[in-house]
Amino acid sequence: MTYTIKEVAERTDFSIYTLRYYDKAGLLPFVSRDASGYRAFTDGDLQILHTIACLKDTGMKIAAIRQYVTYIMQGPSSIPQRKQLLEEHRQTVLHQQAVVAQSLKEIDFKLAMYSSPHAAELVGLELQTAKSQKRASQLADPFEG
Amino acid sequence: MTYTIKEVAERTDFSIYTLRYYDKAGLLPFVSRDASGYRAFTDGDLQILHTIACLKDTGMKIAAIRQYVTYIMQGPSSIPQRKQLLEEHRQTVLHQQAVVAQSLKEIDFKLAMYSSPHAAELVGLELQTAKSQKRASQLADPFEG
DNA sequence: ATGCACCCTCGACCATACTCGAGGGCAAGA
DNA sequence: TCTTGCCCTCGAGTATGGTCGAGGGTGCAT
Numbered sequence: 001m002t003y004t005i006k007e008v009a010e011r012t013d014f015s016i017y018t019l020r021y022y023d024k025a026g027l028l029p030f031v032s033r034d035a036s037g038y039r040a041f042t043d044g045d046l047q048i049l050h051t052i053a054c055l056k057d058t059g060m061k062i063a064a065i066r067q068y069v070t071y072i073m074q075g076p077s078s079i080p081q082r083k084q085l086l087e088e089h090r091q092t093v094l095h096q097q098a099v100v101a102q103s104l105k106e107i108d109f110k111l112a113m114y115s116s117p118h119a120a121e122l123v124g125l126e127l128q129t130a131k132s133q134k135r136a137s138q139l140a141d142p143f144e145g
Numbered sequence: 146m147t148y149t150i151k152e153v154a155e156r157t158d159f160s161i162y163t164l165r166y167y168d169k170a171g172l173l174p175f176v177s178r179d180a181s182g183y184r185a186f187t188d189g190d191l192q193i194l195h196t197i198a199c200l201k202d203t204g205m206k207i208a209a210i211r212q213y214v215t216y217i218m219q220g221p222s223s224i225p226q227r228k229q230l231l232e233e234h235r236q237t238v239l240h241q242q243a244v245v246a247q248s249l250k251e252i253d254f255k256l257a258m259y260s261s262p263h264a265a266e267l268v269g270l271e272l273q274t275a276k277s278q279k280r281a282s283q284l285a286d287p288f289e290g
Numbered sequence: 291a292t293g294c295a296c297c298c299t300c301g302a303c304c305a306t307a308c309t310c311g312a313g314g315g316c317a318a319g320a
Numbered sequence: 321t322c323t324t325g326c327c328c329t330c331g332a333g334t335a336t337g338g339t340c341g342a343g344g345g346t347g348c349a350t
Contacts (some may be wrong), residue, residue: 032284044275054248076268083259103199114228123221130189139146139177
């Protein structure tokens with residue numbers, strides 16, 4: 001049983017364009033062609049594609065994904081390299097998660113301020129502080145206009 | 146007390162180039178110029194810049210950040226709009242966090258497989274399954290070479 | 291007054307990741 | 321056989337977010 005590129009696009013979050021772009025970029029060397037030159041995706045191919053989606057969704061670059069896929073094509077002998085690549089990526093993702101979580105906290109703090117019954121006063125105070133800093137340094141006030 | 150663009154670049158994760166690019170893109174209308182036309186950043190400016198960093202780090206696009214900054218320039222009257230913009234962004238971030246967390250789980254699953262004492266067998270089995278699927282559909286085997 | 295380390299703008303260039311149209315082939319039904 | 325709806329490649333175009341060099345001004349220390 002195989003799937004056409006259209007069927008794969010429907011079953012995944014990749015567009016037909018993206019799938020062809022990925023193939024051109026060397027991300028899909030495991031996808032075979034039928035007698036007419038059409039891409040024929042097997043279930044196993046979809047599994048690798050799913051892994052590719054996980055890597056992409058966590059921010060891995062195309063070049064790194066290509067490297068990973070290349071390792072897959074080399075068979076079990078490349079397990080150490082695959083492991084290292086994923087471990088390094090894992091650290092990157094953990095770091096990014098921490099950055100995002102911290103930034104979200106600060107956004108939530110802003111939201112809390114905007115939701116406060118004294119929102120207008122708090123924001124007004126911030127504004128006056130900013131304006132007086134400009135004045136103290138003899139700078140034009142950009143908050144006019 | 147004010148800071149030069151170089152000092153700001155050193156105190157933040159933005160390069161001088163990026164700061165100038167952001168200014169050109171309308172993200173820094175609150176930054177004043179001194180008598181020589183040099184940008185003079187106040188502490189209040191750095192605070193807004195920090196908020197911009199939070200938005201950028203959570204994936205907000207430049208155009209949306211510009212909108213938010215525009216609201217800031219309008220003073221307290223734009224609090225409802227700021228709140229709505231941040232609420233919507235917050236939902237986007239929560240969704241992205243969920244996607245990343247799920248993808249990371251699957252990456253960890255792969256890593257566990259590669260770390261298993263039977264890694265070679267497991268990966269070899271995957272490979273044989275993939276190969277037999279190709280054979281069953283009379284497709285050339287891309288795992289040769 | 292000269293040098294050095296800053297600052298400025300403008301516009302070109304780059305990297306990344308798609309997105310799409312043109313031109314053409316394949317396969318099945320009316 | 322002809323239309324319809326897929327498929328293909330190739331190469332150009334788009335969107336986003338920078339990055340950088342040229343050309344020129346500023347300001348302080350020697």
